[in-house]
Amino acid sequence: MSQKIWFITGCSTGFGYELAKQVLERGDRAVLTARRPENLEDLVGKYDGKAIALPLDVTDEKAVETAVSGAEAHFGHIDVLVNNAGYGYFSAIEEGEDAEIRRQFETNVFGLYSVTRKALPRMRARRSGHIINISSVGGLMAFPATGYYHASKFAVEGFSESLSQEVGPLGIKVTIVEPGGFRTDWAGRSMIESKTVIDDYAETAGARRKAAREYSGKQPGDPVRGAAAIIKAVDAAEPPLRLLLGSDAYKLAQGRLEALRKNFDAWQHVTVSTDFPRN
Secondary structure, three states, X not given: OOXXXXXXXXXXXXXXXXXXXXHHHOXXXXXXXXXXXXXXXXXHHHOOOOEEEEEOOXXXXXXXXXXXXXXXXXXXXXXXXXXXXXXXXXXXXXXXXXXHHHHHHHHHHHHHHHHXXXXXXXXXXXXXXXXXXXOOXXXXXXXXXXXXXXXXXXXXXXXXXXXXXXXXXXXXXXXEEEEOOEOOOOOOOOXXXXXXXXXXXXXXXXXXXXXXXXXXXXXOEOXXXXXXXXXXXXXXXXXXXXXXXXXXXXXXXXXXXXXXXXXXXXXXHHHHOOOOOOO
């Protein structure tokens, strides 16, 4: 495979950090971004000349423009954009705090939109590029306690699917990555919870909050293998639009398909009855 230039957001931990390590190890070059780029000095130093670390808070539009322009100035262009920055917010819908809900969307949704828009002009001019948007199996279905997180990932899914149809004819590929449970900081150090707790949701949202904390560090997914799977998709001649990661994600997604089919079929007679009568 020819050497690629990657631009990866959220490189401090989890998938972002592991993906950065692997793309550099195989000889690619990478722009590593994080709110605190000093945390990436070990990678930059180890792969001298192949990597640069840039500060980036994806919720800051000026910072996004500066980082993308800096990457293009340093390496000439971006082959692979990985929109990885994001986090989870645990709260029943009624418990949700307005500032935290907005911060969740500013990072997971509007930040991803902003980075993508800034990278597209050069990709479009070159008629080449691959955009990897890190979603979640939670972008296909929803559970108690993470409704706002699911809403943000459903937004990423719809955005990415439309984007793929717009840029595909221009030679740009799009892949939505949908991990299940992986041993990252998502449900640990990075987990944000609402301060408001309503007793009536103890058996639903409350129970899932507790389960998520207890499950952290015991998830079946291996970030090393997950990062390798993303690279495999990038290298593929025909990469998938959606890439599920993890046996749990595959099982959950298959169950979701079956539930949707059952729902649609059960109400088919009502659904089709709403058309104008045929002459």
